[in-house]
Amino acid sequence: MEQIINAKNLTLGYEGEKNPVIKNASFSINKNDFIVITGKSGSGKSTLLKSFYGGIGILNGELDVCFTNLKNINNRNLKELRQKIGIVFQDYKLVNDWTIEKNVMLPLEIDSQSKTICKKRSEHFLKYVKLGHKIGKYPLELSGGEQQRVAVARAIVHEPNLLLCDEPTGNLDEVSSNMVWDFLRAARDSWGTCVVVVTHRAPSTLKFNFRHFEIKERKVVERF
Template identity: 40%
Template sequence: MDLIRLKNVNKKYKNGVTAIYDMDLSIKKGSFVFVIGGSGSGKSTLIKMLYREEKPTSGQIVVGGVNVAKLRNQKVYKLRRKLGIVFQDYRLLPKLTVFENVAFAMEVLGAHKDETREKTLKAIEMVGLKNKVHNYPDELSGGEQQRVAIARAIVNNPKLLLCDEPTGNLDPEMSMEIMKVLENINKKRGTTILMVTHDKDIVNAMKKQVITLKDGRLINNKEKGTYNDEDI
């Protein structure tokens, strides 16, 4: 079963730049996919369209049964509840503790207190920060902050986890830790993970499905792919 399906997707920005050309792509449920490509290859645009930060100019995008291309602004939240998103810059709230930051994602959906507490602790445990529950983000290292962000992204048990260069700000050691966390989530929860990156070492070490973009076109889609400099 495909969790993500793109059909003839084009994206042209208002300033005239075309970021995505006629893209067809499908991603299976439960898979772990890297999206690689140089700057301006359209990988960021692709991921933004998947969580409906951007709308495609034409074509069809279906994520978990939701027709993203036709989703109205007011209904975007319905899509967002089905997926988790992790960014390079963590996007945590500085005045909230680790627990509060993760619980925030459930509170705003109106979840029950006990349920919030239970799921929040589970997610924090999954990313290995059980002993930092009451710390504030600025007391944590970059890798730990990113793990908080991951915990927040998976607390609602989404089918899909989108990661936009999650290791971009981290050193190789911390990056590998993050990758271990992500792989663990993928295996244990069956969460489909789509990760945009330009970290060669990570891609080569993980041996996962790799999608290569160049100038807005999909040029390579390989199971157990590697980071090929010549393509980019």
């Protein structure tokens, strides 16, 4: 099966720290996988996720993401890689001075798509996350759950190969959380997007198969 992420003896950490956060991790993630990565606070979940989009450098080992080697990657190749990736953050990271429509357009504008395509796809994906009726609203006019749905729309509007989610339901109530999980699953099922979610705990309510990785004692271990 085609691998979209492949790590060999991957070691990650931050300058000034004596001990690496992740040490000698080896694992692979396939193109159509839905991955849930769990671990205690401070275990390195977000650090590992950052490494997948080049947000943190590699101390040792190898990491290939979307068929790109991230070790000593240059800025041009990093930009090309990120155009294949969508990211959903716990705190949404929306631009509050922009309408939600313009927020969702951002990945398409970065990819130099025409204004017509940007507008059409933004409208389509806001309707997809059930916010088409609020297209002219600004983020702070929405609830937290609605803002996260905008963030999901922005992350999938360009139908990425890889969708990375950092605690996407950490601030949401149960109803909003379930909606977000449904949208993430649909991204995998509809477009074959590989979805990787880091969270404190894998929800017991998920009604679909996923692979479960746990970060424990700086290792990345698959749980069966």
